[in-house]
Amino acid sequence: MEYSDVMPDSPAVGRRERKKAATRQAIADAALELFLEHGFERVSVRDVAERADVSTTTLFAHFPGKEALVFDREEEVEAALTAAVRERPEGRSVIEALRAHALESWVRVVSDPRLDQLHALVDRTPALREYAERMWMRHAAALGVVIAEELGREEDDLECTALARFVLEIPTLVQGRHDPRAAVETVFDLLIDGWRARLDSEPAH
Amino acid sequence: MEYSDVMPDSPAVGRRERKKAATRQAIADAALELFLEHGFERVSVRDVAERADVSTTTLFAHFPGKEALVFDREEEVEAALTAAVRERPEGRSVIEALRAHALESWVRVVSDPRLDQLHALVDRTPALREYAERMWMRHAAALGVVIAEELGREEDDLECTALARFVLEIPTLVQGRHDPRAAVETVFDLLIDGWRARLDSEPAH
């Protein structure tokens, strides 16, 4: 029995991992700061590394590329997505769960000014928009698998993977519309009609 | 009245444009040749320029980037796509026209060995696959507009733009399945159910 077993609250992680996390955070902070101030394209990774007081080599040891400096925390997004499906309330269909999740999480009225700034930055930077879309669509695989699991289908079931991809298209589709909530609802209505009596054919849960 | 007006058959284009086109073709040919022989990543744009006997500056005057060397002729693809909708046989719905087009053009049993090689090259090169998908999805805007026109909707009608994007997802969705034709049919069935009585509500043509 060891100390970390007795005190699970305190960081079970040693100095090493803490320092690593600190470095990563310093880099991300420096990047965001510089990007917001001067724009993404006008800041070089060398600038970021300098500001974070690390070598560019170290920077790339923590982030796979320049764009990734902005999109930290992608795993959390995917986790929330799959959780929304997996832990949906009893009796609610998969699509309804996704609709609820979309309305809650994607169309939020942004209040946090930091997130707001970040969103504006991504919005005005084509390279970041493209990167964001690529990252986003990579969740399709995971989402498709979860949906298939929940419905007792094969992992690569076409209807499930299609549903996953189509749902993930929604943010792109409704972006920039005057009434995003209504737009989300409309698209989900389309999907529900298409998948009606197909996804229900197998009992959920 | 000028010579070119009397002889519309003969190239109305002068030596200048002809040479320009020749240069472009030489570059594209050199690129494809080298890429097929050594692989995309192991050939530099400087190599391509050298083989085509032009400067790299000239190369980038003709193509916006390395990947674009492979994807010539994207306008033609988009033209075929919109034409499939616009010039569909009398009485056939937009979705049906797209389904037919998809089955004809996207699931072709490739016989041309050149196209086959090229497809294999793209398939085995992640950078090219991503680029191809990005290019492909850019057609969504044009397709959405055409669909909206055909149905007498607003240009940015949500249901039309959504349909366009979903249809263009299909190649990605059915890629690598044992029966692509059946997969295409399945997805179109889903879409038809979703859009039934929505797109028909406005008379086409």
Place this chain on the structure above:
DNA sequence: TACAAAACTGCAACCGTTACAGTTTCGGTC
């Protein structure tokens, strides 16, 4: 024939990214 635009050139530079070879720091082990 003369002139302006367009195509092309060579070169140098910037930037993202990686390889490399070495140093420091840390965690666990005898």
Place this chain on the structure above:
DNA sequence: GACCGAAACTGTAACGGTTGCAGTTTTGTA
């Protein structure tokens, strides 16, 4: 508590895509 191997970090140098620039050649046209 010294020791060892792994992991984090460093600086430098390079590679490859891309662009800017200043100058040369080619071409259409007045």
